[in-house]
Amino acid sequence: MPPPEKIIGVIGKTNVGKSTLFAALTLATVEIANHPFTTIEPNVGIGYVRKKCVHVELGLEKCNPRTGYCVKGYRFIPIKIMDVAGLIPGASQGKGLGNKFMDDLRQADALIHVVDASGSTDLDGNPVKPGTSDPVEEAINIQKEVDEWFYSVIKRIWESKISRHIITARNPIEYITQNLSGLSINKNHVVEAIRRAGLTDKNPRSWSNEDIRVFSIELRRVSKPIIIAANKADLHTAEENIKRLKEVFGEENVIPVSALAEYILRKAAKNNYIEYLPGDNDFVIKDESKLTSDQMKALKIIREKVLEKYGSTGVQQLISHVVFRVLNLITVYPVEDHHKYTDHYGNILPDAYLVPRGTKARDLAYMIHTDLGKTFLYAVNAKTGERLGENYELKDNDVIKIVAAAH
């Protein structure tokens, strides 16, 4: 089975641009024949992280991705995105679409928190004069809401199940992990949250309510880290607010974006009006005669107010940051023929897997096929020809062949 799929959730209050960001992220700028549908469910779709393709490093002319696509030496690797609707103040108490929100959120491995950095929507999502609403306050409020929700879910599971059986559980940490696995939580998350909560030396059997609360807040941070997308950066009132957001949440946790600009650029690229690769700092107009004067004007504004000012629309940088830095995934390319870098149909570098840093050669074998994992003999580093044992820790951009006893 392929690597466990990570899901990135998009959250935020009403009207900040969640759906625009989701639409931009899931709009591929090229036709992808083998993946006609980018939307899996109405609110779940495939986005793409951009990465220099290893075929360039190997001196190959091209590759044949089975999923995603490769343009101008950049590989666009699929990743699941979810538009999580219905987060309003009070959602954790079951207000609004609270339950649907919780259901979606429990699956997410990381969260993009879209904030209206231009300050043109109030806390309830009503439009107000740009610059009059405070995005810092908005961001703090929403994240508090997420923490409250998370705590309420953990507390419920704890009271209804964990507290009764943990007394007899042989391994309390395993037992806690098991009961929280529905929240996309693993043992590493639990251990790390316990450490951060300062509860390492206290047996979970005797945790107080306050201990459970501190633990659950740390667990949320570890298992569903939040990155802020400071959206509507194209509006002039955003600049000052972006600075303030960075001061409060940390430089690396706030990324200025214009979801609308990215959406317009991708759409125009897809229609062949412009040449633009998601993540680029500029675009080229292909045929001016195809564009209306309004469209020309919009493109000019995007160039001046977004690309020249921020170096990109920020959308591609945002998703790359979440995948490679926050989730700490690396890219590995499994192949069957380590001389030609192909599968047995002759497709060059057909797969680019996003796997957690720390994944071993044998784990990769299991991801490709259970049989390959079971009968694993050794792996081959296709770049060097070197033989690798089962415990070899995969490195970013490794091209790997697995050799197994029977397959």
Ligand SMILES: Nc1nc2c(ncn2[C@@H]2O[C@H](COP(=O)(O)OP(=O)(O)OP(=O)(O)O)[C@@H](O)[C@H]2O)c(=O)[nH]1
């Ligand atoms: N100027 C500007 N407007 C944007 C941007 N992104 C979204 N908008 C506008 O903001 C409004 C709300 O966008 P949506 O994407 O529907 O927001 P949402 O968060 O999904 O809203 P709900 O689903 O109602 O919670 C729309 O009018 C968008 O065109 C942006 O980057 N810049």
Ligand SMILES: [Mg+2]
């Ligand atoms: Mg929406």
